[in-house]
Amino acid sequence: MMIILERVWKKYYFHQVFHRSLREDIVNFFKKRPKNEMGKGEFWALKDITFRVRKGECVGLYGPNGAGKSTILKLIARVTYPTKGTVTVKGRVAPLIEIGAGFHPDLTGRENIYINGAILGMRIKEIKQKIPQIVEFSELGEFIDMPVKKYSSGMYLKLGFAVAIHSEADIFLIDEILAVGDEAFQKKCLEKIEELKRRSKTILFVTHNRRLMEKIANRTFFLKKGEMTKVVG
């Protein structure tokens, strides 16, 4: 088992936290409210989610906006923690973060490969070794030594994807990033995902494209309003 979610509940607030007053925070601190009680302006983003993902499995998450798909990915990436329940993850996680997150506009593509690679947990030596492959996959050619603020959004995406896919992670989290990029590059990405599957990497991905989902996922979880409604496969 690579990923185990056991009766996971996650509470979120509608309003941003700094709209709450300091006084309110102090009162809440001393008055320990039970965790399942709903406060004003709170809602459950996930309700009682339980599932297991085996090594080498490719799982798709499908559902309308606000169903809790991204929240699940965030829990697995250890960015956020459950309000109730437990999340167990074994192995290195590489979230294929949104286009350009972690890129600095003033630095060149090559410099950004180092930064993004390190963020994904790669060693500097490892990045150095893989730079030729990454540059080749990104199809950026000589643009690689140009500041990324001059890139088109497609070029941004290609570079981001190229770095993430070359990291030696065990679990890959893919959040709707396949929606952008030209058709040829999309095809290349799909091939790469197939290759990861063959190397028995674990993949979780989110997409609104039903056809794509059926093509690459071993199992699909259907989510609606924070609840898991159906499991296919």
Added chain:
Amino acid sequence: MFTRLIAYKDLFLIFIWREFSIRYKQSIIGILWAVLQPLSMMLLFTFIFTYVMPIRITKCPYALFFYAGLLPWSFFSSSLNYAIPSLTNHYNLVTKIYFPREILPLSGVAVAFIDFLLACGVYVLLLIAFKARICWNILWFVPLFALLLVFTAGVAMVLAALNVYYHDVRLASSFLIQLWFFASPVIYSMDQVSLKLKLILFLNPLTFIIENMRRCVIEGRGVVLWQFLFMTIFVMLFFLLSYKLFLSTEKKFADVI
């Protein structure tokens, strides 16, 4: 803390390099900016206290006196300036991917440390130019700076973490840093302060550190050992507490940022 950071050593190095190179991209004098800040402040204060308000502050040459205080002060204030918004500026990373969050404020401190080293070069030139008499007590400079570094790291982590919850911290920080400047013996010497005031001013850990960092170099005076030990214990406790606070708030960063 160290076991947590060692696994992410490469990321830490990359972040320091990144902060450093971003800052001096598209600037003409580049790295000289690091030296320019304490140097220009020193010239300003020397001018003011020599010509505008001629007050006797110290027997030492004013240029040397002010620079000796501004050097540690600049390290402290620029560390905070980098560190306080560091978590909120990188919200796109904090909400997407895991890494020990303290890397962000600490790389701000590390960049300020590089600036500090460069500014030390100018310090050496000034010491030679003013023919300052150096004695073995100058070695105190290193442990005193170590104290400053640990204290700064603690303050940086606490304020950066609080800034995630209350953006008031960033708004208040420039004001706070200014107040702190006058509460520290940068443009005055503790030698001229009355005993009652001394006790109040020594509540500020920077008072001890900055005053002694200056004394040991330009006046060749040593540090009182028990005071140094007391300060070391205080700074260590403060740092541990700050780090604990940081860790306990860290898990919620992505939810509230």
